[in-house]
Amino acid sequence: MIGVHTVEEIRAAEDALMARLPDGALMQRAVAGLVTVCAGLLDGVYGARVVVLAGAGNNGGDALWAGARLARRGAHADAVLLNPDKAHAEGLAAFRAAGGRLVDLGAAAGALAAADLVLDGILGIGGRGGLRGDAAELAALLRAGRTAGAVVAVDLSSGVDPDTGETPGEHVVADHTVTFGTGKTALVVDPAATVAGVVHHVDIGLGPYLPSPELTVLDDADVATLLPDPGRESDKYSRGVVGVLAGSAQFPGAAVLAVGGALHGGAGMVRYAGPDAVAVEVRQRWPEAIAGPSPDVVGRVQAWTVGSGLGDGREDDVRAALGAGLPVLVDADGLRGLPERFAGPALLTPHAGELARLLGVERAEVEARRLHHARAAATRWNAVVLLKGSTTVVAAPDGRVRVNPTGTSALAAAGTGDVLAGLAGSLLAGGLSPLDAGSVAAYAHGLAGQRAAAGSGYPSAADVLAALPGVLRSLRGVVGAGAVHPLTAE
Ligand SMILES: NC(=O)C1=CN([C@@H]2O[C@H](COP(=O)(O)OP(=O)(O)OC[C@H]3O[C@@H](n4cnc5c(N)ncnc54)[C@H](OP(=O)(O)O)[C@@H]3O)[C@@H](O)[C@H]2O)[C@@H](O)CC1
Ligand SMILES: Nc1ncnc2c1ncn2[C@@H]1O[C@H](COP(=O)(O)OP(=O)(O)O)[C@@H](O)[C@H]1O
Numbered sequence: 001m002i003g004v005h006t007v008e009e010i011r012a013a014e015d016a017l018m019a020r021l022p023d024g025a026l027m028q029r030a031v032a033g034l035v036t037v038c039a040g041l042l043d044g045v046y047g048a049r050v051v052v053l054a055g056a057g058n059n060g061g062d063a064l065w066a067g068a069r070l071a072r073r074g075a076h077a078d079a080v081l082l083n084p085d086k087a088h089a090e091g092l093a094a095f096r097a098a099g100g101r102l103v104d105l106g107a108a109a110g111a112l113a114a115a116d117l118v119l120d121g122i123l124g125i126g127g128r129g130g131l132r133g134d135a136a137e138l139a140a141l142l143r144a145g146r147t148a149g150a151v152v153a154v155d156l157s158s159g160v161d162p163d164t165g166e167t168p169g170e171h172v173v174a175d176h177t178v179t180f181g182t183g184k185t186a187l188v189v190d191p192a193a194t195v196a197g198v199v200h201h202v203d204i205g206l207g208p209y210l211p212s213p214e215l216t217v218l219d220d221a222d223v224a225t226l227l228p229d230p231g232r233e234s235d236k237y238s239r240g241v242v243g244v245l246a247g248s249a250q251f252p253g254a255a256v257l258a259v260g261g262a263l264h265g266g267a268g269m270v271r272y273a274g275p276d277a278v279a280v281e282v283r284q285r286w287p288e289a290i291a292g293p294s295p296d297v298v299g300r301v302q303a304w305t306v307g308s309g310l311g312d313g314r315e316d317d318v319r320a321a322l323g324a325g326l327p328v329l330v331d332a333d334g335l336r337g338l339p340e341r342f343a344g345p346a347l348l349t350p351h352a353g354e355l356a357r358l359l360g361v362e363r364a365e366v367e368a369r370r371l372h373h374a375r376a377a378a379t380r381w382n383a384v385v386l387l388k389g390s391t392t393v394v395a396a397p398d399g400r401v402r403v404n405p406t407g408t409s410a411l412a413a414a415g416t417g418d419v420l421a422g423l424a425g426s427l428l429a430g431g432l433s434p435l436d437a438g439s440v441a442a443y444a445h446g447l448a449g450q451r452a453a454a455g456s457g458y459p460s461a462a463d464v465l466a467a468l469p470g471v472l473r474s475l476r477g478v479v480g481a482g483a484v485h486p487l488t489a490e
């Protein structure tokens with residue numbers, strides 16, 4: 001699990017750690033990690049052309065020290081100081097002593113064009129608001145590809161907002177980011193995450209001084225631990241039964257895909273509630289599913305997935321499923337029938353357009369401030385909100401957030417959201433909390449998207465669904481109920 005901390009938390013941890021270390025020691029740890037990554041990116045440090053862009057703060061200090069170390073190893077290092085009077089004094093002295101040259105702004109474009117590596121040390125966690133003035137012009141040059149070199153952001157791409165993942169104005173677009181101490185929201189939440197490039201974490205020893213993070217990014221091991229593990233005494237009811245209220249004459253495929261997702265999410269049984277014509281299609285594809293016309297008569301379930309491809313005219317059914325007092329997942333058309341606030345466990349799965357409608361804002365506004373709006377909706381409806389899209393953010397009303405690291409734009413295809421809704425509903429029925437069900441489902445779904453893309457180039461939702469069992473098998477590994485019992489193994 002990667003923890004993500006706020007600037008305030010990082011500063012407090014740095015202060016506590018620095019109080020126990022000699023002056024400058026923490027920065028040297030950061031610089032050592034930065035130089036290691038840069039050297040690995042260069043085709044040899046000796047003779048390489050490195051350009052350092054240095055702002056007024058410690059971020060500029062990191063970059064100047066790294067430039068100095070690379071110069072000592074034979075690199076041609078140039079530095080552009082954005083604020084020469086306030087440049088980091090020790091870093092600048094070390095840079096000059098190592099043979100680094102200062103380049104004025106007029107010559108910066110030429111230096112960037114010839115660079116093998118550009119170190120973006122304009123702003124780090126002290127940055128607020130987009131870049132301005134000369135810094136904005138340099139960032140625009142980089143963004144326009146006016147360098148042949150790799151752009152390496154120090155700690156963060158300058159100009160992004162560290163704590164929100166927003167890009168309030170001009171910012172650097174990096175190929176790599178070398179970040180220190182812990183994760184930052186800007187490295188995992190779009191639009192800022194996109195401009196971080198490949199993120200390298202450098203441990204500078206902050207761990208013991210950081211609080212337990214509100215925002216986390218799961219990994220394979222976390223997901224393996226969270227996935228339901230049927231015991232030897234399990235039966236189809238004890239594993240959880242999930243009800244799926246989805247699909248319509250207009251969108252029968254949504255029912256087929258949601259039921260398919262649900263069948264692979266660990267629930268012991270799937271009950272489909274919908275019109276006969278759709279139920280026929282569902283059962284043709286999934287004979288193991290039970291079907292009935294409405295939530296009231298289809299039979300007992302432990303959780304409901306409601307809304308994918310439901311269309312209009314099913315408001316009574318939606319009310320019945322949401323009013324059953326069970327954990328619910330609400331997707332797509334079901335989102336039009338939300339109660340004032342949820343009293344029980346609930347997981348909402350809007351895309352940006354749907355969340356925009358719910359909150360009465362523009363879609364672009366949701367996409368620009370994904371974390372903010374997911375959190376706002378979670379508080380407003382007292383539900384976990386899984387906001388789909390380029391980075392899937394899962395926000396709980398208690399403030400916890402999980403950001404999904406496995407997403408891929410290969411998933412941007414009609415029907416993949418229906419698969420996700422079924423899968424997450426199945427996990428709810430299996431006893432996972434809405435936060436766990438949403439984040440585990442998004443993780444597996446993203447991996448299935450990656451695997452499907454590897455197999456078919458441009459996968460359809462059916463390809464993603466077909467890839468799910470293999471992904472879940474890999475995630476569960478050989479341990480657990482899926483393993484062959486030692487006494488019966490051949
Ligand atoms: N502490 C430690 O031991 C360690 C710290 N480390 C490193 O320090 C970094 C944090 O350094 P930092 O706190 O000095 O802030 P930093 O990001 O360099 O910027 C502050 C300067 O920018 C200015 N400024 C702000 N916004 C602006 C804008 N939009 N456009 C233009 N200017 C703007 C602001 O000016 P002000 O607004 O205050 O006038 C101020 O002068 C951190 O990311 C990591 O790299 C590592 O070495 C590990 C050990
Ligand atoms: N650019 C993207 N990058 C990663 N994932 C994406 C992107 N665009 C869409 N997705 C994912 O694809 C799925 C689409 O779901 P949704 O919008 O509900 O489509 P549908 O209703 O057609 O199934 C979601 O899981 C979403 O997170």
Ligand SMILES: [K+]
Nearest residue numbers: 120123154156
């Ligand atoms: K930076």
